[in-house]
Amino acid sequence: MIVLDKVDKVFPGSNIPAVKQVSFQVDEGNICVFVGPSGCGKTTILRMINRLIEPTSGDIYIKGKKVSDKGLNPDHLRREIGYVIQQIGLLPHRTVEQNVALVPYLLKWPEENIKPRVRELLDMVGLDPDEVAQKYPFQLSGGMMQRVGVARALAADPPIMLMDEPFGAVDPIVRGRLQDEFLRLQKEMKKTICFVTHDINEAIKMGDHIVIMNKGELVQHGTPMEILSEPANSFVKDLIGTEREIKLLELTKSGEIVNKKAEIPETVRQKDCFISVIDPVQRALETMMKKDSDLVGVRDKDQEIGTISWNDIKKLINKLSGDA
């Protein structure tokens, strides 16, 4: 869907490239997360995809078409690509409603379709339309502004979204909630998303695919599982940090290691020590500790299907971290 082929970007007046020989591909319907320290070129990559800036060399394709194609009007290209900028950038002199309505307006939607769409979007990002629609950005909190920024980018239902630290301005609890809400939305929307963060945990949680950058270069890319289980070098290891095993457990579904033949002992039932197949293994561990048990029962909806033991988890950790 989105392909970068050996893309370089050297800003005028600088001799070190901001982006160096970067190639990758984002598949349709996937969230690709770019992660890396400040100044590593994440924003620069997004801005090249929607042609706010041009690469110094290399090519960028969207749906097989070169974005630098002469026949493609960059303004029209951008209306097909939702963009959430890092600094939010709401128009300060327009109400929330007018801000969200911008792209439909630019696309000349009929007036009567725009208002209901704005309400739908505000609702979608967890804002009360009656409360905020007529407010100005300066009357909102940072987190509310970010939600409006996301709603604005989603307004015309673009197939592609570029999101530059869209949940950066909120505290960890609200951020977690926004991430959950967004993942839920994405299940239905199935958009192709480039998502920037410098928080590896957010990358692991949000990404179908992760691109790790450092100093303008692509260091490693792959699924969260691949990155966690086989970090390419010490930079990636440091980025992942100390809780690699726990992160791996968060990524593995209980269903993958459930012991289906095992009987569920009476003690497990008495303690109500159960989890669901779609819970991460991490949940199994937490439940064991909370209920003081070394075995949890696993349910699929209402059906009891098997157990996970402390030993099963230990084996999984050993296997994932490769020192079995």
Added chain:
Amino acid sequence: MDFEMERFISALIDRSPPHALVHLQLVLIPVIVAFLIAFPVAVLLTRRRFMRYTDRVMTFFNMGQTIPPLAIIAVFFPFLGLGMEPALFALTIYALLPIARNTLAGLKGVPQEVKEAARGIGMSEWEMLMRVEIPLSMPVVMAGIKISVVLTSGTAALGALVGAGGMGAVIFAGIDFFRAELIIAGTLVIGAIAIVLDRILSVIDNKLTPPHMKM
């Protein structure tokens, strides 16, 4: 010089009104024409294609304000002669700078991230100018227009020296005939014109200023 109340009131009520009307023309016409020139030129100077001319053009506008209007009238005397036209011409040149300077400052003051976002969601350059840059720079532009109006209100008194009339005629008559009443009346009326115009502009300004910029 002595002061007689009766003469003063007569100067205000009988003598001033026709001159005040001319004076109003000497202020409004130059400021409006200066706006029609300086505003679009300043907008162009903030576009990438024309940015490199900014210094040269602003130097010209600066000269317009440093050279005394009377000198401009003298220079253009062979073409424009004396009377209303050369006065309007000189005052227009004089009024350009504050409007051009403030328009430039206003447009440059539009936050970078707002422009980035507007462009990023697909606004064309024209849409961005009309819907984002100009509305957000309006308060600064209006301040420039006000400065021009106040400056021109005072300077327009010199119009009387080249036969254009205006309140200057009342003041210079007062100087010629040692009549303090006339000088004071003329000055007061000029002050009143400046204040009234400034108030009117404030009302417009208030309408144009986006809510987040209001105190």
